[in-house]
Amino acid sequence: MLNFEILVENFFGILNVVPQTVALAVTIFILSILVGTVMALIQEYNVPVIKQIVMLFKLFMRGTPLIVFIFIMYYSLPGIVSFFTNLLNLDYNPHNMSPVVILIVAVSLTVSSFQAETIRASFLSVSYGQIEAARSLGYTPFQAFLRIITPQALVEALPEFGNAFLVVMKAISLGFMITVVDIFAEARLIAASNSYYVEAFIVAALMYWGIAYIVVTLTNKYESSLARRT
Amino acid sequence: MDAPNTLEIISLLLEVAHVSLIILVVSAVLGLLLGSLLTMINVKDIPVLKQFTVVISSFTRSVPIIIQLFLVYYALPPILANFGIDASNLSATVAAILALTLYHGGYLTEVLRAAYKAVDKGQHEAADSFGYTPTKKFFRIILPQVVPVALPGWGNALIHLIHDTSLVFALGVADIMGRAELIAAASFGMNQVTVFITVAIIYIIFTFLSDGMVRLFEKKTRKYKLDSGLNARGM
Numbered sequence: 461m462l463n464f465e466i467l468v469e470n471f472f473g474i475l476n477v478v479p480q481t482v483a484l485a486v487t488i489f490i491l492s493i494l495v496g497t498v499m500a501l502i503q504e505y506n507v508p509v510i511k512q513i514v515m516l517f518k519l520f521m522r523g524t525p526l527i528v529f530i531f532i533m534y535y536s537l538p539g540i541v542s543f544f545t546n547l548l549n550l551d552y553n554p555h556n557m558s559p560v561v562i563l564i565v566a567v568s569l570t571v572s573s574f575q576a577e578t579i580r581a582s583f584l585s586v587s588y589g590q591i592e593a594a595r596s597l598g599y600t601p602f603q604a605f606l607r608i609i610t611p612q613a614l615v616e617a618l619p620e621f622g623n624a625f626l627v628v629m630k631a632i633s634l635g636f637m638i639t640v641v642d643i644f645a646e647a648r649l650i651a652a653s654n655s656y657y658v659e660a661f662i663v664a665a666l667m668y669w670g671i672a673y674i675v676v677t678l679t680n681k682y683e684s685s686l687a688r689r690t
Numbered sequence: 691m692d693a694p695n696t697l698e699i700i701s702l703l704l705e706v707a708h709v710s711l712i713i714l715v716v717s718a719v720l721g722l723l724l725g726s727l728l729t730m731i732n733v734k735d736i737p738v739l740k741q742f743t744v745v746i747s748s749f750t751r752s753v754p755i756i757i758q759l760f761l762v763y764y765a766l767p768p769i770l771a772n773f774g775i776d777a778s779n780l781s782a783t784v785a786a787i788l789a790l791t792l793y794h795g796g797y798l799t800e801v802l803r804a805a806y807k808a809v810d811k812g813q814h815e816a817a818d819s820f821g822y823t824p825t826k827k828f829f830r831i832i833l834p835q836v837v838p839v840a841l842p843g844w845g846n847a848l849i850h851l852i853h854d855t856s857l858v859f860a861l862g863v864a865d866i867m868g869r870a871e872l873i874a875a876a877s878f879g880m881n882q883v884t885v886f887i888t889v890a891i892i893y894i895i896f897t898f899l900s901d902g903m904v905r906l907f908e909k910k911t912r913k914y915k916l917d918s919g920l921n922a923r924g925m
Contacts, residue, residue, distance in 0.1 A: 519894075520890070520894065522849065522897060523890070523893055523894030523895075523896075523897035523898065524853075524890040524893055524894060525852070525853040525854070525855075525856035525857075525890075525893055526853065527856050527857060527867065528856060528867070528886055528889050528890045528893060529890070531870075531874075531882075531886045532883060532886045532887060532890065535874075535882040535883045535886065536883045539883075626752070629754075630753075630754040630755075631754075633754035633756050633757065634754075634756060634857075637860075644754060644756060644757055647757075648760075657760070657764040658761070658764050658765045658768065661757055661760050661761045661764060661765070662761070662765070664757055665749075665753045665757050665758075665761060668752055668753045668754060668757070669748075669749065669752045669753055672748075672751075672752035672753075673752070
């Protein structure tokens, strides 16, 4: 049966990598919101050519499993980057690119293609009267966008963002395939070192479950406070 | 083995495509059955068992699928050994199917429960007042209305399942991804990008076939979709 000493030992062993896992998740999460917003705007404003590229990319991402995309990036990103650095005559050798950077790029791109939908819907939920009111007060379109539309769209999108953050957390667990160490990778390393596989995976699973519980609780708190305000 | 060309890569990958497909289809069918069972327990409010379904569904949605795969693979044999069942030679494929079934079932519970709740109360009352037996009521009145509401969610669940079958090679299943890793490792840094783009295209084809199937079902069941429940409240 389960060895409790090992469970406790693993818990503290894996706890060491929780901060860096969360930090990585937050980085990817913020990047995916930024890229997702850009994608949403390109679609909204009908930017020719780029819009078609974004649509094609979304179709590609819908059909491609994350792990496949991570491998594609792992093998092609250094080449792509070196192509551009050569173009600009920069002195940078991308062939020792850190796998963490590759994971960040791959997961951010994947999640942002889903985020774009959420963000688009939340921008569309801001009523047109708001924009008209801002314009009549003499705001420039850019000011209106930044000060009037974005705050309201954010309020709409925040509950969804809690969900998206958990998706990112889970997605990072595939980093072990390209030697990035997160909660799951650490659990595997510990399991390999002391041969208590079940204990290590149970602790890792409970960690993720705990983090999910915290995020969901925070999101619900926020939602109920919103409900009170409106 | 020297570096294979693109055509050889495609044929090498398609050789094992049936392995991925079998795992996918079996998990999808079993997962749908499990999801329906869990939903039934949930809406019928069976004590103790209901809490159990909530825990399962929360677990499968909070924990990365890769951990679920490893947990089933490593933890199931010792658990079964306690009941005197010898599963020490549990194959990676069976473990993968079990884990994916549990995951898919847990995911579907949410979808099916929401769809069941979307059927208007009046439909239940009307069926009762006509003297339908509970079984007859479910199959003739409720289920036809649950299906069209649940279809979009089921389509999304299938996409997730298709994506997650790409991880079973981590347990050592010789599927498309397993073969892709072998080719990539054997060709000394040649054509690895080609290999994984080919894998992506195979999965994209799976995804679009699944999407097409769900759309076909949506077309067929559209006539059962009543403007009740969700729509009546202006959602």
